[in-house]
Amino acid sequence: METLIEFFSFEYPNIKYVVFGTILLSISSAVVGCFTFIKKKSLVGDVVSHAVLPGICISFLASGSKDPFLLIVGAFVSGWISIIVMDAIIKNTKLKEDAATGLSLSVFFGIGILLMTYIQHSGNASQSGLDTFLFGKAAALVGMDLLAFSIIAVMVLIVVFIFYKEFKLISFDPQFAKVIGLPIQRLEVLLTSITVLAVVTGIQAVGVVLMAAMLITPAAAARFWTNRLSKMLLISSVFGAFSGISGAFISYSTPSMPTGPWMVMILSIIALFSFFFAPGRGIVINQWRRFKIQSQLLEENLLKAFFKIGESSGNFFMEVEANDLRLVRTFSSGQLSRGLRKLSTNGYVEKAGNSWKLSIEGHDKGKRITRLHRLWELYLTKYLRIAPDHVHEDADTIEHVITPELERRLEKLLDYPTSDPHQSAIPTR
Amino acid sequence: MIQQVENPALEIHDLTVSYDKKPVLWGVDLTIPTGALCGIIGPNGAGKSTLIKSIMDLIPLNSGYVKLFDKELDEVRKKISYVPQRESVDWDFPASVLDVVTMGRYAQLGLFKRPRRADKDAAMSALEMVGMEKYAKRQIAQLSGGQQQRVFLARALTQNAEIYFLDEPFAGVDAATEKAIIQILKKLSAEGKTIVVVHHDLQSVETYFDWVILLNLRLIGSGPTTEVFTPQLLEETYGGKLTLLSEVGDLVKKGGFHAREKQ
Numbered sequence: 001m002e003t004l005i006e007f008f009s010f011e012y013p014n015i016k017y018v019v020f021g022t023i024l025l026s027i028s029s030a031v032v033g034c035f036t037f038i039k040k041k042s043l044v045g046d047v048v049s050h051a052v053l054p055g056i057c058i059s060f061l062a063s064g065s066k067d068p069f070l071l072i073v074g075a076f077v078s079g080w081i082s083i084i085v086m087d088a089i090i091k092n093t094k095l096k097e098d099a100a101t102g103l104s105l106s107v108f109f110g111i112g113i114l115l116m117t118y119i120q121h122s123g124n125a126s127q128s129g130l131d132t133f134l135f136g137k138a139a140a141l142v143g144m145d146l147l148a149f150s151i152i153a154v155m156v157l158i159v160v161f162i163f164y165k166e167f168k169l170i171s172f173d174p175q176f177a178k179v180i181g182l183p184i185q186r187l188e189v190l191l192t193s194i195t196v197l198a199v200v201t202g203i204q205a206v207g208v209v210l211m212a213a214m215l216i217t218p219a220a221a222a223r224f225w226t227n228r229l230s231k232m233l234l235i236s237s238v239f240g241a242f243s244g245i246s247g248a249f250i251s252y253s254t255p256s257m258p259t260g261p262w263m264v265m266i267l268s269i270i271a272l273f274s275f276f277f278a279p280g281r282g283i284v285i286n287q288w289r290r291f292k293i294q295s296q297l298l299e300e301n302l303l304k305a306f307f308k309i310g311e312s313s314g315n316f317f318m319e320v321e322a323n324d325l326r327l328v329r330t331f332s333s334g335q336l337s338r339g340l341r342k343l344s345t346n347g348y349v350e351k352a353g354n355s356w357k358l359s360i361e362g363h364d365k366g367k368r369i370t371r372l373h374r375l376w377e378l379y380l381t382k383y384l385r386i387a388p389d390h391v392h393e394d395a396d397t398i399e400h401v402i403t404p405e406l407e408r409r410l411e412k413l414l415d416y417p418t419s420d421p422h423q424s425a426i427p428t429r
Numbered sequence: 430m431i432q433q434v435e436n437p438a439l440e441i442h443d444l445t446v447s448y449d450k451k452p453v454l455w456g457v458d459l460t461i462p463t464g465a466l467c468g469i470i471g472p473n474g475a476g477k478s479t480l481i482k483s484i485m486d487l488i489p490l491n492s493g494y495v496k497l498f499d500k501e502l503d504e505v506r507k508k509i510s511y512v513p514q515r516e517s518v519d520w521d522f523p524a525s526v527l528d529v530v531t532m533g534r535y536a537q538l539g540l541f542k543r544p545r546r547a548d549k550d551a552a553m554s555a556l557e558m559v560g561m562e563k564y565a566k567r568q569i570a571q572l573s574g575g576q577q578q579r580v581f582l583a584r585a586l587t588q589n590a591e592i593y594f595l596d597e598p599f600a601g602v603d604a605a606t607e608k609a610i611i612q613i614l615k616k617l618s619a620e621g622k623t624i625v626v627v628h629h630d631l632q633s634v635e636t637y638f639d640w641v642i643l644l645n646l647r648l649i650g651s652g653p654t655t656e657v658f659t660p661q662l663l664e665e666t667y668g669g670k671l672t673l674l675s676e677v678g679d680l681v682k683k684g685g686f687h688a689r690e691k692q
Contacts, residue, residue: 038522165535168528168532172518172519172524173513173517173518173532175482175487175513175517176513176584177535178486179485179486179509180506180511180533180535180588181507181536182535182536223523227523227524227568227570228525228528229528232523
């Protein structure tokens with residue numbers, strides 16, 4: 001707790017800079033990553049992040065300095081070339097996108113490693129620290145570096161803000177965009193350029209190997225929470241910013257912990273959480289919903305069985321043994337005990353010794369389900385001309401779905417019928 | 430039977446187009462009068478969509494030119510509306526119905542500007558025209574095929590264009606949607622707008638269109654439905670495939686020739 005307060009009081013200016021820098025870098029890659037993600041170009045981020053390495057090395061070799069602006073120019077150029085090479089391979093050879101992606105990535109990265117090894121063994125005094133591009137160095141993000149990368153990150157965000165509408169259209173329907181006269185070629189170049197720039201700056205924090213995660217993970221996680229692009233950009237940048245702060249904090253409180261990899265770890269946890277728990281799309285939520293429906297079906301089927309026994313015996317509130325319910329419909333013993341327990345908690349049945357009997361509410365509900373079942377059977381035979389002996393299974397599902405409004409319409413349509421196709425009475429409401 | 434008209438809305442002159450280096454349209458030469466409701470008819474792979482795409486400058490031409498209202502495409506873009514095939518986009522894209530329809534107004538808005546209230550209003554009234562106003566807030570992935578097609582049409586309607594090009598608007602839609610769409614198209618045509626539709630179903634051609642283009646790698650007919658939609662010409666369009674033509678096309682592709690030598 002003390003570390004937390006100490007951290008957020010920003011007592012040491014260095015912390016302030018590192019936190020500010022990582023947040024900015026994370027947000028810019030998270031925002032750009034949304035477009036990469038919805039254009040289904042997720043792997044492009046990976047290619048570019050590996051392909052900037054030769055550019056950085058050549059830039060260093062040519063200038064002999066680690067001036068961040070020069071390195072950025074080099075990285076930007078070689079990142080762009082990798083994309084051009086990739087597109088050229090797809091266009092002019094029989095190779096498909098996946099092969100072209102892999103090829104471009106590994107060749108550029110290979111050249112980068114080659115150059116870096118050469119530089120390391122050349123005995124150049126100022127080379128130390130160049131290899132931080134491989135794994136990032138968020139914690140050392142200060143001075144000129146911080147300034148340079150922050151300027152670029154802000155530029156990237158401004159471009160997205162200005163061209164949001166156009167980027168959205170070329171991502172969704174480029175053909176339409178072209179027909180209404182948008183300069184799609186130039187917009188694509190612009191979007192690719194800011195993607196490369198976001199990658200170049202993000203590498204500062206996490207390095208080339210983990211960069212793709214910074215670009216794609218926040219977008220993929222945000223997609224689970226919303227169906228609108230504008231909100232997706234917002235959520236994605238919140239995720240990015242959060243990972244930036246937490247990464248910086250963890251490495252501050254435990255000095256042996258690296259910032260960049262922790263940022264990616266946090267992002268992955270957010271993504272996993274979204275994958276399982278996001279409303280609407282999350283797996284756990286969907287499973288839970290399915291489970292709820294299953295147990296609703298079971299309860300309603302049990303009540304229907306009670307009602308049927310009541311119908312044939314003439315006494316709806318008769319005590320029924322659990323096994324007697326099986327004579328009406330197949331239930332496993334697990335289903336029986338689970339369903340009956342649930343029904344009694346809900347007050348639809350009461351336990352009397354070894355037997356069970358319907359409560360008034362249980363009777364009413366059982367009656368309604370039976371009614372809907374028979375109404376639907378009648379509807380199927382009358383309006384869909386389905387034979388009476390084929391309608392039962394269908395009605396078994398639909399009876400659980402029909403709303404009171406539909407029930408009234410159904411009744412009216414069938415002119416308030418009294419018996420179903422099998423001559424069983426349709427219970428009145 | 431190819432009938433040319435004076436002051437056409439659309440003029441296609443000596444158009445040859447290749448797809449993946451294989452020529453798929455040979456020397457198409459036609460004109461369509463203003464206000465026509467025109468169907469492009471032909472078997473699968475006849476080049477119907479290719480024709481529309483080349484009019485829209487979405488694929489490069491080997492030869493020939495296209496003029497709309499006697500002008501180049503770039504001069505009249507604001508008068509043109511295009512409804513691509515429904516399958517050409519990813520409907521899982523994070524956008525609402527209203528978002529997509531509002532995209533029709535982007536051209537009028539110009540670069541940098543955000544959609545205004547008025548643009549949303551225009552989008553809403555287009556949605557009302559196609560009977561989809563209740564779905565404005567829906568995510569587009571939750572729509573049926575017919576509803577998606579209506580959304581695409583609504584997007585085109587917001588452009589208030591003079592000429593509409595629709596690529597297979599009736600493919601995979603329900604009967605109610607088909608009826609709703611054709612009613613809107615007929616209304617637009619009655620207002621003097623020109624409509625060009627890629628169409629598959631021969632049964633409905635005579636009731637839907639007053640102008641017909643018959644296409645199968647080459648132009649077979651272009652003129653009023655009553656004169657062009659005849660058993661003879663249909664036989665020529667659908668019947669004997671010109672095997673010679675498509676074989677030559679294959680050879681051109683294999684040899685890496687250009688369909689027309691560069692001048």
